[in-house]
Amino acid sequence: MQNGKKIFFNSDQHFGAPTAKESKVRERIFIEWLEHIAPEAEEIYLMGDLFDFWFDYKAVVPKGYTLLLGALARITLSGIPVHYYRGNHDMWTFYYFEEELGFIMHRQPEIVLLDGKKFYMAHGDGLGPGDRGYKFIKKVFENKINQWLFRQLHPDWGIPLARFWSGRSRYANLERESREREDGKYDDQQWLLNEPLPQYALHILQQIPDIRYFIFGHWHLPVALQLTDNCSYFNIGDWITHFSYLTFDGSVVEAKRWKPDI
Template structure:
């Protein structure tokens, strides 16, 4: 993809809408919708890198209540012809085809390569990548197992949705309602993941969310790891103008 003159690509993640409650997350949702409304003027594409919702599960005929302002704005942007891409996070990993069918937004469950203006990108949410985090990786295998999802669908939404929301908010480290601290390059799993990928393939940029911590890390003098932060305490996002990728703050 060649970015037209004056256009930009935007990257955002970790809104966790609905946490710790619908009322408490409403001001954050309004800020996000306003931001979407502003960037649509010069957006060549928009990437949402997961955990847009603090919980999302698609029953056969039901999706979680709420978030109509966000969904409506995304529909408007997509209908205007601006590409929007969604990568599921660990909180909305039970997303199926609702975004694709209703909003015409492709949904990805794994990191994916893109090329913009001859720059190579690897983009994803970031959960479960790199060494360590064995407990979460095991839990993710259980949650993404088709049998687990089939069994969960037998819970009535009035029980299944609030139950999942309760446990999601209870796990503060995952929900991102507490500040995160930078662990150092040798202990950050995503940095280690990026460096291992560079052993076999060159990427100009790695862009992930999940950490709730805005980061811009030089990997080898030719590649950069960007973490987009969150819309809970940092209100940060990344912008690629066709030449450079930078973190920006609302």
């Protein structure tokens, strides 16, 4: 990497949750992080679910996030490319992030070369075996007619409805995660490897053996697994409880934590 700069990866901030007031605290911490890393950032990859819910209405922007959006726009204006892999909570970003914030949008998993090394990058939702329920709902949410129907709802009704829905899935996930943590599953490498995303990565790796790194968001647990001698797997984690992120300096990917001063 030129002049000792790094590529930064961050994901699953879920801003707006659980309440606007509580989210603001995390937004402030994220802005501090952005400003701290900017001088050494070659590029920034945001791997999805920046917002707990986002919808691009034609003439209305979801209220809030003013300082955050300004800080992100300032980053892209300063010439640092910000890549965005759309998440499942903000799959209804159509133009706003691109046009207003200057993000480079990615809507599908992609293989990219970073400093000559092959990275497989995706938010991670709906990949790997199982989770048929979500895969069905994703089709419903991606349907253009359904999106048009949702747009007809006044945002004062539509946004709280979507937040309620999103909150329910979040609490279900939190409950499952705390059970898995208590059962010690997160210390069990074999258990982690058998989860859908690592299984998906192993499957892709069989077809494309020269991938060096898999980088995913979505699963809100910071995970680092060695898939083979030459290939590593990372879940970034989240910006809710872990404040975790990754850096790549051209030779190694490192998992890090930001120590918020709450």
